[in-house]
Amino acid sequence: MKPASFIYRSAEYRSGSEAATFTPASKRHFSLRLMATTDLHVSLTGYDYYRDQDTMHMGLSRTAALIEQARSEATNHMLFDNGDILQGNPLGDYAAEHRYWHNEQTGEGVHPLIGLMNMLDYDAATLGNHEFNYGLAYLEQCIAGADFPYTNANVYEVKEERYQPLLAPYILLHRKLYDADGAAAELCVGVVGVVPPQIMNWDRKHLEGHIEALDMVIVAKQAVKEARQAGADIVVLLAHCGYAEEDTPTISENAVLPLSRLAGVDALFFGHAHKLFPGEEFAGRPGVDLEQGTIHGIPAAEPGVWGSHLGLIDLELEHTTEGWSVVTGRGTVRPIFDPVSNRALVEPIAALEQAAAEAHRKTLDYIHTPVGQLDVPLHSYFSLVTDTPVVQLINEAQRYAGARLLEQTPYAALPLLSAAAPFKTGGRYGPLHYTAIVPGGLTLQHMSDIYSYANTFCIVRLDGDEVREWLEWSAGLYTTLLADEEQQSLLDAAFSPFNFDVIDGLSYRIDVSVPPRYSAEGELLHADSHRIVDMTYKGEPVTAAMEFAVATNQYRAFSTPLANPDGQRVIVDAGVENREVLIDYVRQYEHIAPIADHNWSLCYGGEQSITSVHAVFQSSPDAREWLNQHPELAFVQLEPDGFATYRMSVPVKE
Known part of the structure; x- marks a missing residue:
C-alpha cells in the first residue's frame, strides 16, 4: 500500500470560504448538537441478510430519519461515525470479496455504506476494529471514497523501522455557529479517534509487520493535547471501545472509563460493545451519571448497533473575546424502533434506500x-x-x-x-x-x-x-x-x-x-x-x-x-x-x-436434599415450539420487549 495517500495531507478542514463573523466582547451563548452513529456493520437498510427478510430494527436508511429530525431541532449540529462500518453482514462480505464497487483501472469508486454516509453529510469519522478485517489495502480503498475526513491516533504504520500515523491523529473542523439572535462565531472542533490495540491479534494475518497499535489512553491524551495546542476550542473523542471498570491507562480493549478522565475532552462517543449509554445497564457504575448522560462529568453516548439508535450530545457553549468554554453537556440516545409497542418510530429515507438498491440486489443474488x-x-x-x-x-x-x-x-x-x-x-x-x-x-x-x-x-x-x-x-x-430462589437469573448479563x-x-x-x-x-x-x-x-x-x-x-x-x-x-x-x-x-x-x-450440561452441587434448582432466562417466543424436546425447560411468560422468559430446572449433582 502507499502510506502517503492514506494520510490526509492536512488535518484542518473548513466548512466554507466565507470569513467568520465574530461576536462582540460580551458573553454569547451557543448551542451545539453533536450526533453519532457507531457499529453500523454494513447495515445500509433494514434488511436482515441472516434471516433473509425485512426488519424495522436496523439500518442507516432509518437512522437517517433520526438524523434529519435531530438536525431540524438544532441550529448548530455536527455528525460523526465511531467505526465498524465495513464488516458485519453478507453485504459487507460480498463487497469485500468481489469489490464490484471499486474500479481497479481508475482506482475510483465508493463503498455502498460510505456512499450513504456521504449523502448524509458526515463531518468526520474514526476506525473500528472490524475495518481491518479485510486488510489495509481494502481499508484504504474504502475510506478514499469518503467525502469526510477520518482520524485515528493510535494506529501507526511501520516504515523502515520508523513509525508514522496511519491517519491524522486529530483533525480540526472549523464551523460557524449561530446564537439565538443570529449572531455568528467560528468554533474550531478538534476530533480524535482511537481503536482497540487488540486489532494486532484479531487481524494478525493482515497487520503484522505493517502497522502497530498503541495504547488508546496514552495516545489519546497526547492527541487531545496537540489538538488543543493547534487551536481546537473543544475536542470530541471518538472512542471505538467499550466501558469496563478499569480506571488505569493499560493496554485495554474497553478503555472508556480512563478516557473519560482525560483533560481537554468535551464530548465522548463510544461503541464496540453494542450497548446503549445512557442506559440502565450502566446504573451505579463508576463515574456514571445516567440522568445527565455523563461519565466523569463528560457528556457521552453509545448508540447501540446496526443503526438501531442515534447518539446525541447537546453542548451549551459560552463565547467571549477570551475564547470558548463548555457550560453544560448532556448525552442521550434515540431509537428507531419501540420494542414495547412493536412499531417503527421512523420510516426509512427513500433516497438512501434507492442508493442502496444495487448493493442489496447483488448481495441477495450472492447469499442465495x-x-x-x-x-x-x-x-x-x-x-x-x-x-x-x-x-x-x-x-x-x-x-x-x-x-x-x-x-x-x-x-x-x-x-x-x-x-x-x-x-x-x-x-x-x-x-x-x-x-x-x-x-x-x-x-x-x-x-x-x-x-x-x-x-x-x-x-x-x-x-x-x-x-x-x-x-x-x-x-x-x-x-x-x-437452592431456595425461584426467579433467579441463570445468565450473567455482563x-x-x-x-x-x-x-x-x-x-x-x-x-x-x-x-x-x-x-x-x-x-x-x-x-x-x-x-x-x-x-x-x-x-x-x-x-x-x-x-x-x-x-x-x-x-x-x-x-x-x-x-x-x-x-x-x-x-x-x-x-x-x-x-x-x-x-x-x-x-x-x-x-x-x-x-x-x-457432551456438556449444567448441574447444581450444593444442597443434596432436593432434586433440582430453578432459574429463569430469556429467549425468543418462537422457542416454545421446541419445549417438548427439553423437559427441563418451561415457558413462563411473554415480556414487553418482545422476548419470552423460560424456567430451567438444573439437576442436583449426585
Missing part, C-alpha cells in the same frame, strides 16, 4: 447460492443453556478441517477437540437475533446465519489443565444459583454469549452452585472455585499430563490468554475463514443432519 441440504431443523434458541445441533455443526466442521490440516504435521497424533460459541442468542441484539433454519436447501445466507463473524481458523495446543481453565472462563456466563465456548470432544458438567472462577474479562475472581466438574476424554478423567489440539478462531488463538496462556500455543493459523470451513464441510457431505451429543 446453494451449498447443500439440511435434513433436520437448526435453531439457537436454547444454545446458552444446553447443547444444541447448531453449535454441534460448527464443532464438527472445525474438527473435520482440523484433522485434515494436522495430518502431515508433528501434531497429527494429538487428540483433536473443537471450541465454538453460539453466535445468535438474542440479548442486546433483540428477540429476532436467533438462528432458525428449517430442513431443506442450504445457501450461503444460512452459512452466514450459523457463523456470523469473519473469523479465521486456528488450532492451539494445550494441556488438560489449560483446557479446563478455558472452560472455567466460559462458565462465567452463568450466575451463582441458590458476559458476552459469543465468548461462551463449547469444547467438543470432551464430556463435562458446569456446577452453577459455586461462584465463577473468572470474570467476563478473564480476571481470576475466586481462586478456590471450580465450576468444571467430571471432565473426561473418552471416558478417562482429563489430567495436566494430557495434551490436546483445539480447533478455534483467531480471536481465541491470539488474544485470549485462557485459550493461549503464554501466547505461543498456535500450531495452525490457516488464514481461511471459519465460515468457509463450515461451507466446505456441508459441501463435502451434501446432506447434513447434526445432532447434539450433549
Whole structure:
C-alpha cells in the first residue's frame, strides 16, 4: 500500500470560504448538537441478510430519519461515525470479496455504506476494529471514497523501522455557529479517534509487520493535547471501545472509563460493545451519571448497533473575546424502533434506500447460492443453556478441517477437540437475533446465519489443565444459583454469549452452585472455585499430563490468554475463514443432519436434599415450539420487549 495517500495531507478542514463573523466582547451563548452513529456493520437498510427478510430494527436508511429530525431541532449540529462500518453482514462480505464497487483501472469508486454516509453529510469519522478485517489495502480503498475526513491516533504504520500515523491523529473542523439572535462565531472542533490495540491479534494475518497499535489512553491524551495546542476550542473523542471498570491507562480493549478522565475532552462517543449509554445497564457504575448522560462529568453516548439508535450530545457553549468554554453537556440516545409497542418510530429515507438498491440486489443474488441440504431443523434458541445441533455443526466442521490440516504435521497424533460459541442468542441484539433454519436447501445466507463473524481458523495446543481453565472462563456466563430462589437469573448479563465456548470432544458438567472462577474479562475472581466438574476424554478423567489440539478462531488463538496462556500455543493459523470451513464441510457431505451429543450440561452441587434448582432466562417466543424436546425447560411468560422468559430446572449433582 502507499502510506502517503492514506494520510490526509492536512488535518484542518473548513466548512466554507466565507470569513467568520465574530461576536462582540460580551458573553454569547451557543448551542451545539453533536450526533453519532457507531457499529453500523454494513447495515445500509433494514434488511436482515441472516434471516433473509425485512426488519424495522436496523439500518442507516432509518437512522437517517433520526438524523434529519435531530438536525431540524438544532441550529448548530455536527455528525460523526465511531467505526465498524465495513464488516458485519453478507453485504459487507460480498463487497469485500468481489469489490464490484471499486474500479481497479481508475482506482475510483465508493463503498455502498460510505456512499450513504456521504449523502448524509458526515463531518468526520474514526476506525473500528472490524475495518481491518479485510486488510489495509481494502481499508484504504474504502475510506478514499469518503467525502469526510477520518482520524485515528493510535494506529501507526511501520516504515523502515520508523513509525508514522496511519491517519491524522486529530483533525480540526472549523464551523460557524449561530446564537439565538443570529449572531455568528467560528468554533474550531478538534476530533480524535482511537481503536482497540487488540486489532494486532484479531487481524494478525493482515497487520503484522505493517502497522502497530498503541495504547488508546496514552495516545489519546497526547492527541487531545496537540489538538488543543493547534487551536481546537473543544475536542470530541471518538472512542471505538467499550466501558469496563478499569480506571488505569493499560493496554485495554474497553478503555472508556480512563478516557473519560482525560483533560481537554468535551464530548465522548463510544461503541464496540453494542450497548446503549445512557442506559440502565450502566446504573451505579463508576463515574456514571445516567440522568445527565455523563461519565466523569463528560457528556457521552453509545448508540447501540446496526443503526438501531442515534447518539446525541447537546453542548451549551459560552463565547467571549477570551475564547470558548463548555457550560453544560448532556448525552442521550434515540431509537428507531419501540420494542414495547412493536412499531417503527421512523420510516426509512427513500433516497438512501434507492442508493442502496444495487448493493442489496447483488448481495441477495450472492447469499442465495446453494451449498447443500439440511435434513433436520437448526435453531439457537436454547444454545446458552444446553447443547444444541447448531453449535454441534460448527464443532464438527472445525474438527473435520482440523484433522485434515494436522495430518502431515508433528501434531497429527494429538487428540483433536473443537471450541465454538453460539453466535445468535438474542440479548442486546433483540428477540429476532436467533438462528432458525428449517430442513431443506442450504445457501450461503444460512452459512452466514450459523457463523456470523469473519473469523479465521486456528488450532492451539494445550494441556488438560489449560483446557479446563478455558472452560472455567466460559462458565462465567452463568450466575451463582441458590437452592431456595425461584426467579433467579441463570445468565450473567455482563458476559458476552459469543465468548461462551463449547469444547467438543470432551464430556463435562458446569456446577452453577459455586461462584465463577473468572470474570467476563478473564480476571481470576475466586481462586478456590471450580465450576468444571467430571471432565473426561473418552471416558478417562482429563489430567495436566494430557495434551490436546483445539480447533478455534483467531480471536481465541491470539488474544485470549485462557485459550493461549503464554501466547505461543498456535500450531495452525490457516488464514481461511471459519465460515468457509463450515461451507466446505456441508459441501463435502451434501446432506447434513447434526445432532447434539450433549457432551456438556449444567448441574447444581450444593444442597443434596432436593432434586433440582430453578432459574429463569430469556429467549425468543418462537422457542416454545421446541419445549417438548427439553423437559427441563418451561415457558413462563411473554415480556414487553418482545422476548419470552423460560424456567430451567438444573439437576442436583449426585
